[in-house]
Amino acid sequence: MLLLALLNGLVWGCLWALLALGLALIYGTLGILNLSHGAFYMVGALLGWLLTPALGFWGALVVAPGLVGLAGLALARLTRLERNTTAALLMTFALMLIIQQIAAIALQAATGELRHPIASPVRWPIPVGDRFYDGYRLIAAAIASAVLMGLGVLWGLTRWGCCVRAVRDNRDLASIVGVPVLWVQWGTFGLGAALAALAGALVGPIAREVSPTMGVEVLLVSVLIAVAGGMGSFGGALAVAFVYSFLENLLTVLADPMLARASALFAIGLIALVRSQGELFS
């Protein structure tokens, strides 16, 4: 039982990391808390489902985040979110509501209902003791891990990563040394949106459904993970995502499911608190 809980914790850790990392990157480079992040996640799942009949699930998994990423880039370029961070907060909140309503109308028109079931793209039950583990989850975790590793390489070893870190640390200095600050910011917004959409497209077959509100359900957790990980910190977001995921899965199995999420959130809230005090005192 514990083995399966740990395995599932690992899978969800990868997925939470994808989500939180997008949020952390956007905050790091633009200085805004993107409240429409959950909406990008939902659109990823929705597009993944819509494009599957035409492209197949794996094709949709590539195209859906790409489309959302481009839309995110265009959105950041058009709205110039970086100019006023307070206004940007409200704007991303409004954007979330608008996207959610559009998705609700589209889903209702297409299916006649607000929640639509999604089938798993693979049927691969892996026997573990007297239970089975859905092999698709391992595939989803592998894809998420590969993307995270790719991002890690980009972040640490490429000129792009260097530019992003420079913008995060000091925008003025970055600009003086020739970093195209605005394009880095807009590009990072697009990348963050694409990561959220990829997470949504991967989670759809695990959640077994797509609904316009699915983004709201994950927004709070991903914001907390990103905050506790240190906004703008690649490694921090990754570490806290796994801590949260393991805690939630283990506590659900070992204790009361009603308390599991609350306890896991409380734990990462504590991490955020300790971290902020550390920064205050340093």
Place this chain on the structure above:
Amino acid sequence: MLSRRDFLRASVGATVAVWMWGGSGESQAQPIRIGHQLDRTGAVALFGRWHNRALDAAIRLVNKQHGINGRPVELVNSEDSQTKPDVGKDEFEKLVTQKRADFVIGSVFSGTNIATAPLAKTLKTVYFPQGIATDITERFGNRYTFKSYHTVRAAIEAAHEWVFANLGKRFTIVHSVIDLGRSQAEDWTEKIKAAGGTVERIPVPFPAPTDLFSIIQKIDLSKTDVLYHAFTAVETARFLQAALDQNLQATVKILGLIEGIDILSTADPSLEGTYFISGYPRRADQVPEELRDFDREYRRHVGITLDGFSVENPREVVPIADLFGSWQAVFLIKQAAELVNWRSKSDTPALIRALEGLTMPASVNFPQGAQFLRAQDHLVFHDHYIEKVEGGQLTVLARLPKEKSLYKTNADYTKEEF
């Protein structure tokens, strides 16, 4: 030649005559208004739409049957109760005070029913809640609330003996924490313990987590004969899918109320082999022989195929049994109103007395079969069925007569003042 005075006299006389004739005609034709606390959005929106359709069909049939006491009946809908108790309560008030509804058929959402019940009494308007949580008739009902379809407790009372004898007494109950789930868990626990069985309860937050894998893992298969689930429709589908992922369908007997899959196709592999307690068979060929003529008419009026799908959209499953609550509420109003010659809301106390203890023979008006309305708790009792998904279709295994669902109630609304 007509003088000016004669002309004025004639004009005034004609005007008064026309006014009186028109006024009395209007009074005679004044429709009886049945309001619908309609959820157009939220978790029960699909149910809301179908209940509204059943009400519309029932009212059209009533009007073909010369209305109620010779007066036509009109359906007035609320804007949107949104599956939210506070909003639903406000919508009820608007229906009664602004749209002048004489009777109101309630939301399918139990929380909204419980929030609205006290207001029904304050506004002295007979209210037919369509949620099925036990507390609607036990703790939160009053003299003005009537349940025209079963509650959780009635369904469990009807089915428990069959379930214990055929499926087992060692239960694990996985349930949502909302009224619908909680009341199922509580009522089953009482029955199981009284029968000497064992029960493990796993409450699940509402809305349910994105991934139910860890919840399923909590089920101890070595101590479980029956895995009972109590969720809303979409969450039931996700739960059963998560159970299939861990191969539980092959290990334990899975049971639930039909309300959990009322709008779901049974062709999904995750439903194969699972058991349900229902108020009526989904498929026409499973309906008892003596009810088939009424069943055919009911399906035709509401627009339901013989397999339980929408006539317009053959992929859309209709919550056929659940709709009886609204359909039959209209005919309960008709039957009681005609018994007491109901004219206006001042006659409502007499109508309530007539409803209390009313018996209804099987007919097109009551196609679910013969029923009776218990005076004390204002609950209708009808037959139940045990159905199993076999080859992707619901098949009736047992018919449980309405007397089996009679449980001892703690309520007695007949003692309440009007």
